[in-house]
Amino acid sequence: MKKKKRLISDFYELKVNQIMDKRVWDLPLIEDKEDVYHVLAILGGRNHIWVVKDKKEKELVGVITEHDVLSILAPKDFPSYVFGMPNISSIQHGTAKTAEDIMCHRIISCGPGDKILDALMKMVKYRLRRLPVLKDKKIVGELTLHQLIRKYYDATQYKPIVEDEEG
Amino acid sequence: MIKTEFEIIFNVLLLIAIALIFARIIGYLFYRLKQPAVIGEVIAGVILGGIIVAYFSGQEFYILSYKLPLPNLNFYSNNPDPFYLLAQIGILFILFISGLETNISRMKRLGKTSVSVAIGGVILPLVLGFILGLILGFSIQVSIVIGLILTATSVGVTVRTLMDIDELDSDVGTTILGSAVIDDVIGIVLLAFVLGAESMMGLAAVGIRIAIFFFIFLYIGLKIIDKILDLGDKIHLPRAFLSISLAILLIYSFFSDKAGISGIIGAFIAGLLIGQNVRSRKIVEDIKSIGYGLFIPLFFVWIGVSLWEGYETNYSSIMHISILFLALLFISIIGKIIGCGAGAKIAGMSNRESLQIGVGMIPRMELALVISTAAINHSILNGEIGQEILLVTILIAISTTIITPFLIKATFKNEE
Numbered sequence: 001m002k003k004k005k006r007l008i009s010d011f012y013e014l015k016v017n018q019i020m021d022k023r024v025w026d027l028p029l030i031e032d033k034e035d036v037y038h039v040l041a042i043l044g045g046r047n048h049i050w051v052v053k054d055k056k057e058k059e060l061v062g063v064i065t066e067h068d069v070l071s072i073l074a075p076k077d078f079p080s081y082v083f084g085m086p087n088i089s090s091i092q093h094g095t096a097k098t099a100e101d102i103m104c105h106r107i108i109s110c111g112p113g114d115k116i117l118d119a120l121m122k123m124v125k126y127r128l129r130r131l132p133v134l135k136d137k138k139i140v141g142e143l144t145l146h147q148l149i150r151k152y153y154d155a156t157q158y159k160p161i162v163e164d165e166e167g
Numbered sequence: 168m169i170k171t172e173f174e175i176i177f178n179v180l181l182l183i184a185i186a187l188i189f190a191r192i193i194g195y196l197f198y199r200l201k202q203p204a205v206i207g208e209v210i211a212g213v214i215l216g217g218i219i220v221a222y223f224s225g226q227e228f229y230i231l232s233y234k235l236p237l238p239n240l241n242f243y244s245n246n247p248d249p250f251y252l253l254a255q256i257g258i259l260f261i262l263f264i265s266g267l268e269t270n271i272s273r274m275k276r277l278g279k280t281s282v283s284v285a286i287g288g289v290i291l292p293l294v295l296g297f298i299l300g301l302i303l304g305f306s307i308q309v310s311i312v313i314g315l316i317l318t319a320t321s322v323g324v325t326v327r328t329l330m331d332i333d334e335l336d337s338d339v340g341t342t343i344l345g346s347a348v349i350d351d352v353i354g355i356v357l358l359a360f361v362l363g364a365e366s367m368m369g370l371a372a373v374g375i376r377i378a379i380f381f382f383i384f385l386y387i388g389l390k391i392i393d394k395i396l397d398l399g400d401k402i403h404l405p406r407a408f409l410s411i412s413l414a415i416l417l418i419y420s421f422f423s424d425k426a427g428i429s430g431i432i433g434a435f436i437a438g439l440l441i442g443q444n445v446r447s448r449k450i451v452e453d454i455k456s457i458g459y460g461l462f463i464p465l466f467f468v469w470i471g472v473s474l475w476e477g478y479e480t481n482y483s484s485i486m487h488i489s490i491l492f493l494a495l496l497f498i499s500i501i502g503k504i505i506g507c508g509a510g511a512k513i514a515g516m517s518n519r520e521s522l523q524i525g526v527g528m529i530p531r532m533e534l535a536l537v538i539s540t541a542a543i544n545h546s547i548l549n550g551e552i553g554q555e556i557l558l559v560t561i562l563i564a565i566s567t568t569i570i571t572p573f574l575i576k577a578t579f580k581n582e583e
Contacts, residue, residue: 076330095336105270106448
């Protein structure tokens with residue numbers, strides 16, 4: 001039991017860049033002006049897409065999850081009160097044209113040097129299952145709950161948590 | 168606390184419960200009729216204030232010889248009247264949510280057509296309303312308020328109609344949505360001027376006050392908001408972050424009121440500020456739940472109820488209201504069609520598209536009611552004048568939202 005407690009404490013102290021997926025070439029990336037059907041094509045196989053200004057610079061401007069697609073796929077039910085700028089993105093009404101139209105622009109992120117504890121707390125607070133890892137606003141990797149679970153479980157099975165740090 | 172004070176508190180709680188039930192049932196009926204729920208909620212207030220409370224409050228009924236006394240239900244019970252207090256918090260929530268939902272980066276992307284349409288749609292109704300006010304013998308400040316009521320578009324009905332005819336994704340639909348957001352913001356800034364200026368001579372002083380307020384509370388706020396919200400994040404108590412955000416709303420409202428530019432402006436700025444922060448993701452839905460679930464319906468019910476306060480119906484007042492209503496309705500329609508249409512034409516749209524945009528910008532609703540109420544609260548609209556203009560605002564809101572769908576469909580008819 002003591003060993004397990006120490007293990008979780010050590011796990012919390014790890015840095016994000018020791019666990020995150022650094023294969024930027026394999027991240028689901030899309031440019032903000034790309035067609036909504038391209039978004040649907042990617043989301044057919046992935047759970048989320050990171051939206052960048054352009055794929056070379058990789059400056060992150062938004063994220064699209066399955067939930068965002070649900071809101072444009074389902075028939076639009078307009079709220080009875082309208083204050084500010086209403087969200088009218090809908091496939092049915094042709095108002096969801098590009099990735100930019102459906103992405104969530106308020107991005108909760110973490111840095112490569114952040115502790116895993118802080119990343120976990122962010123995931124809990126904002127009810128997120130993944131965080132983009134940003135360096136100077138550019139996406140350098142992603143940290144998913146799935147990775148965290150796998151790494152922690154591996155550690156309980158006496159495998160070093162950061163064995164594939166460089167890979 | 169003595170028993171009667173407890174009775175008053177629980178009577179007010181009962182009144183709130185009845186108001187919420189009425190608001191939601193009648194609001195839903197209007198929603199089913201494809202009309203804004205807001206109209207139903209205001210009418211709920213009219214029914215509640217004028218009929219239910221007036222005739223049933225404090226009465227005794229007998230069921231099978233059992234006496235059933237009804238409690239004393241009074242909308243104006245104490246000072247400050249608790250129902251009024253909740254309704255006023257409702258206005259703050261409307262502006263706070265407007266600020267939260269105003270996406271500055273999306274606003275920056277709006278094209279010059281939307282800006283041009285919004286400016287045309289603000290200037291002409293404002294000027295025409297002002298001139299009409301002067302012709303009808305109102306003071307300069309009251310005339311400006313009349314003009315201001317006509318500036319802000321409520322886009323809900325237009326969006327639903329454009330959805331019905333499958334034109335929401337057209338250039339016209341996009342322009343209307345963008346322009347409606349801009350004219351809301353212009354309306355709120357102009358309202359700050361009107362509420363702050365005690366006279367026309369004081370406009371420069373108000374301008375300086377507003378500039379200082381915006382600088383301190385928006386610019387510096389943007390610099391430190393992260394640290395303040397961080398404090399809310401660090402307090403590990405349930406919904407501490409929400410509490411800190413609500414505290415910011417109330418503090419901003421307090422200081423903007425003290426700065427003489429009305430608490431609702433502070434509420435809007437607080438919403439704008441928090442809405443730009445990524446952490447707002449956590450609280451937007453919570454704030455909407457509190458606002459839409461409690462305070463905002465009570466505000467709309469209160470508007471309906473307040474029409475009965477000391478109201479005396481006589482032939483001359485009915486005539487006066489009818490003339491004011493018809494004249495303002497005409498101006499509200501013509502002002503937007505010509506003002507927005509001219510703005511669209513200048514930006515390079517066709518005659519038909521300009522007409523469609525002008526027609527789509529006709530509806531007035533939430534912000535018009537907020538402006539009337541704010542002017543009454545600041546004693547710019549007093550007594551009978553205040554009630555007349557509030558009633559006319561409600562009638563214009565109802566009429567424009569009923570007329571607009573027909574006009575939109577007519578302007579899109581036979582379009583290739």
